[in-house]
Structures are given as C-alpha cells and as structure tokens.
Amino acid sequence: MSTMALAPRVVALVLLLAFLLAPQFFAPVFAPLTHNGAPPIYTQASLLDLAIAHLELVALATVGSAVVAIALGVLVTRRAGAEFLPLSRAIVNIGQTFPPVAVLAVAAPLVGFGQAPTLIALFVYGLLPIFENTLSGLQQVSAAVVESAKGAGMGGLQRLVKIELPLAAPQILEGVRLSTVIAIGTATIGSTVAAKGLGEVIIAGLLSDNTAFILQGGLVVGVMAVLIYDAMTALERIVLRRRGVRR
Amino acid sequence: MIELENLTKRYGDVDVVSDVSMQIQPGSFTVVVGQSGSGKSTLLRMVNRLVEPTAGRVLIDGRDVASLPGPTLRRGIGYAIQGHGLFPHRTVAQNIATVPTLLGWPKAKIRARVAELLEALQLDPGQFAAKYPDELSGGEQQRVGVARALAAGPNILLMDEPFGALDPIIRVKAQDDVKAIQRRFETTILLVTHDMEEAFHLGDAIAVMSGGKLQQYGSPEDLLLRPANDYVSRLIGSSDRALRALSLKTARDAAESGDTDGLFPIAPDANLRDALAELIWRGADAAAVSGEAGTPPRRLSLRRILALGRGA
Ligand SMILES: Nc1ncnc2c1ncn2[C@@H]1O[C@H](COP(=O)(O)OP(=O)(O)O)[C@@H](O)[C@H]1O
Ligand SMILES: [Mg+2]
Numbered sequence: 001m002s003t004m005a006l007a008p009r010v011v012a013l014v015l016l017l018a019f020l021l022a023p024q025f026f027a028p029v030f031a032p033l034t035h036n037g038a039p040p041i042y043t044q045a046s047l048l049d050l051a052i053a054h055l056e057l058v059a060l061a062t063v064g065s066a067v068v069a070i071a072l073g074v075l076v077t078r079r080a081g082a083e084f085l086p087l088s089r090a091i092v093n094i095g096q097t098f099p100p101v102a103v104l105a106v107a108a109p110l111v112g113f114g115q116a117p118t119l120i121a122l123f124v125y126g127l128l129p130i131f132e133n134t135l136s137g138l139q140q141v142s143a144a145v146v147e148s149a150k151g152a153g154m155g156g157l158q159r160l161v162k163i164e165l166p167l168a169a170p171q172i173l174e175g176v177r178l179s180t181v182i183a184i185g186t187a188t189i190g191s192t193v194a195a196k197g198l199g200e201v202i203i204a205g206l207l208s209d210n211t212a213f214i215l216q217g218g219l220v221v222g223v224m225a226v227l228i229y230d231a232m233t234a235l236e237r238i239v240l241r242r243r244g245v246r247r
Numbered sequence: 248m249i250e251l252e253n254l255t256k257r258y259g260d261v262d263v264v265s266d267v268s269m270q271i272q273p274g275s276f277t278v279v280v281g282q283s284g285s286g287k288s289t290l291l292r293m294v295n296r297l298v299e300p301t302a303g304r305v306l307i308d309g310r311d312v313a314s315l316p317g318p319t320l321r322r323g324i325g326y327a328i329q330g331h332g333l334f335p336h337r338t339v340a341q342n343i344a345t346v347p348t349l350l351g352w353p354k355a356k357i358r359a360r361v362a363e364l365l366e367a368l369q370l371d372p373g374q375f376a377a378k379y380p381d382e383l384s385g386g387e388q389q390r391v392g393v394a395r396a397l398a399a400g401p402n403i404l405l406m407d408e409p410f411g412a413l414d415p416i417i418r419v420k421a422q423d424d425v426k427a428i429q430r431r432f433e434t435t436i437l438l439v440t441h442d443m444e445e446a447f448h449l450g451d452a453i454a455v456m457s458g459g460k461l462q463q464y465g466s467p468e469d470l471l472l473r474p475a476n477d478y479v480s481r482l483i484g485s486s487d488r489a490l491r492a493l494s495l496k497t498a499r500d501a502a503e504s505g506d507t508d509g510l511f512p513i514a515p516d517a518n519l520r521d522a523l524a525e526l527i528w529r530g531a532d533a534a535a536v537s538g539e540a541g542t543p544p545r546r547l548s549l550r551r552i553l554a555l556g557r558g559a
Contacts, residue, residue, distance in 0.1 A: 145334060147328060150297055151326030151328070152395070154349065158349075166336050167336060
C-alpha cells in the first residue's frame, strides 16, 4: 500500500483510538448536536469496553461461520458430497434472507438474552458469503490442474490442502472479509437483546433523542469496519504472496 | 511391457472403450490416434487408473494395475496432459518436484534431479527454477509439464494430447524434444492424439481408435501399406500416401550397387522423401549413397525411388 493510501488510514486509526481512550476530549465536537444540556458523550459504559466486546462477538461469530461454511463448501465440491449441493445452498440462502432481527426474536426466548442469541444471528447471517465464495473458488480451480494433481499420485486430502484450497484462498478469504464487515455492522442489533456492544450507544441515542450518541456509536462502528477490512486485505496479500498464490 | 486385456469402459449404456486388447513394447513410442470422442483419453486413463475399467484389465510387466492403490500406482507412472496443468502457485522447481516430494526423496536429491531435467529440456535452471508457470511461454510450460511427469524417473510416460495447445512451429520442436528425451531415458511412451501427422511423426507403433474400438494396431508402414479397413485408409488419407511411405524409408535401404562416378552424395540416413526432393531440385537422375566403413558408395536412382513409392 502506498503512503498516499496509508496516511488517511493511520489518521483514522489514531482518531479512533484517541476517541475510545479519552472520549471526553472530543466533547466539544459532539456538543453542537445535543440540546437541553444533554451529555455529548456516552458515559453509561466505557466506550473502549463496548468496542472490545463488540469485536469479540464479531470474531467469535465469523470464525464459526468460516469453519462451517468452508467445511460445507469443501464437502459439496467432493464427488461424494455433490448431491448435498442444492440442499446446502438452500439452507445457507435461507440463513441470509432471514433478517438477523427475526433470528434474535426467535433465538432469545430459546437461549436467553445477551451474547448467545446475537452470536447465533451473526453466525447464520455470515454463512452465505463465505460458502458461496468457497464454492466458486474451488470450482474455479482449473480441471487440468486437478487432473495433473491426481495424475501425479496425490490423494484426495493432499490435493485439497496443497492445491485446491491455496488456489481458492483468495476468494475464500474475500468471503470471510465480507462476512466480518457485515457482522461488525449487524452486531449493533445485539444491544436490543442486551448483548454488550456498540449498539448500546446508538440505542441510548435513539431512546433519549440524542443525535450525538447515535453519531458517535455509528462512527466508531463504521471506522472499525473500514479499518478492519483494510487490515484483513493487507494481511491476506502477505499470506497469499508467501504461498505463491499472488504475486 | 503394458498389456491391455479386453478393456471396456461403459458410461450409461455406451461403451466409450470397447473390448480393446493390445501389447505395448517396453521402450516403444506408441501413439493412439483417433477423432475426438473416440475414447482415446478414457483408454489412456485406465492405464494409470484415473478411470476404472468396466471390464478387462491392464498389466504392467505382468502385474495387474488394480493390485496397487491408485495414488501409489500413479506416482510410478508419468502423466502429461494438454494445457500442461502446472500448479500456478508453485515455482517451476516445485512443480517438477511434485512426485519426488510425494515419494519423500531427500531435498538434495530432488534439487539435483530438477536441475538435470531442466537441462535435459533445454531450460536453464538458474533462469527458470524460481519462475512461476505464468511467467513462461506456452512451449516452456509444456516442457516443464513433461519434466514434472518424468521427475521420479518413471519407466512409463502417458501423454494426452500434450502438444495440443502449442502453435505449429513450436509443436514440431516440442515433438522432437520428447522423442529425444524418450531415447535418452529409455521411457515407454503412450501418447494420445487426434493428429495423424503427429502419429506418423512420433510413433514406432500406431493404434487407430474409432467409436471406442481399436481399428488397427501396427507399425506406421503397416498402416500405410496394409490399412485394416476403409476407416483407417480414409483417416490416413490417400493423397500423399506415397510420399508418406517414402518418408519412412532411408537412402541406405534403397541404394543399389552401380556406377556412382560424378554423382552428388546423399546421407545414408536421409529418408527417401527428402532424397527425392534433392534429386528434383538438382535435376539429377541419381545420387551416391556412401557405404558403411570400407565399402564403396552405392547408387540411388530416381527410378528406384519412384518404384518404391508406387508400391505404397
Ligand atoms: N466421465 C464420463 N462420463 C460420461 N461420459 C464420458 C465420461 N468421460 C468421457 N465420456 C464420453 O466418452 C467418450 C469418449 O471420451 P474420451 O475418451 O475423452 O474421447 P477422446 O479422448 O478420444 O476425445 C465421449 O463421448 C465422452 O463424452
Ligand atoms: Mg481426449
């Protein structure tokens, strides 16, 4: 990444950290958005704690989505699993079309309030991008390459690990990245079922008609999403280059 | 020796390979030729068990290939295909090292073998070993594909239209390289192609397939001079059959004793097609073919060449 592209990201990161560590410092910026002397900065809980809890939730859910979706993608592209392709597609698609709020509504009475229903909603919602990308990544590996790997005497697992997954990795990782970003945004709804996270700030703003709260909650979530997306892209490039998949 | 015994492969209710039996001599260059869809690839893939036969069996040096696990069998047989199938995320050296690595060779031995093969295929190891496949020309990729197939020193090399993706000029060079490699490593090659020209250029023995059936299996001369049926003669084509037949014979075979004073010389290894062209070009009626050490030169006349050509 060139300095030109890096500079605004570094600035954004510094501002984000400064805001999370010392939010009161930014009070004058948000003050014009409040009326009737309402507080310009959310103080019910530490913003840093909320951000960390938010990201923990996202990380846990996305790792879960990735493991299940990649495993499913691998399964249905094996000869023995091919017949499950339509079924898996249908299930994963339903997961994506079912609104996360509805998942929360269904899950909360079953597993209780807090992190658990939110995790379930994010997990289900994150499956589709990873599954579809795994599928197309694996299907895109050239037939001649797979044939050569077989012809050289590689077994099924060796072929998968040494040839197919590395070649499909750029697309699989793109799916993981997409799911992560979607989850960072979607996790805000967890606060409706009392999951700790940045949604709390936004909801507090909505309830007390405090635009400053809504904006600071939204900004932190948005900036985190952009920075994490970029960081994952950069990391991906390094890993793929090291493995010869990208140059 | 590779023996195919009553090999049949059925997909649905179609026999795409139908009761094929043939014996492939060790060290030979055998070419299976036929139109697209005639079952050539399926036949070839039954030898290394990428396809399991519906009926019949394949023996290599008397041993049924079904007695070995597929991957183990395939590590002992070279396989090169159209469009090379090189692993795009691996360097040339890593690609060539595929089978030796699977076999657990020590690193130093692999490195030496990779260098040896690159040199044999006229690719400078210093220049090419660390390159990736997409940094090579089509001809170079094809050669690396062959090097990979030969890496563990297999006795048998299976090739499925290996030159199909090359343009005509590079193709002839690639064919000659493979032929030279075959002589050098004494590999038995079984090659599949739809190109009759290629079959005649490469094959010591040619098998003609059509509709899954083996139509004829024999030497190039056999096919030219004694086609087994109309299909084979049509496939070979009649227009330049005489010239083809001439290209299979050498000046040494055709020369007769006689007066050679003042005749221009022709190499004993030259084929009669080239000799004929040379005679026409020089406006001569005969040429002198030098004899074996100590024997006098012999005479190769236009009349003699034409007589042999008519026999075709
Ligand atoms: N796995 C398969 N399933 C069904 N039909 C096949 C399969 N593989 C090959 N065939 C059919 O068998 C016939 C012969 O194929 P192939 O051996 O590839 O011919 P060739 O190499 O001579 O072009 C073709 O009609 C092809 O469609
Ligand atoms: Mg074929």
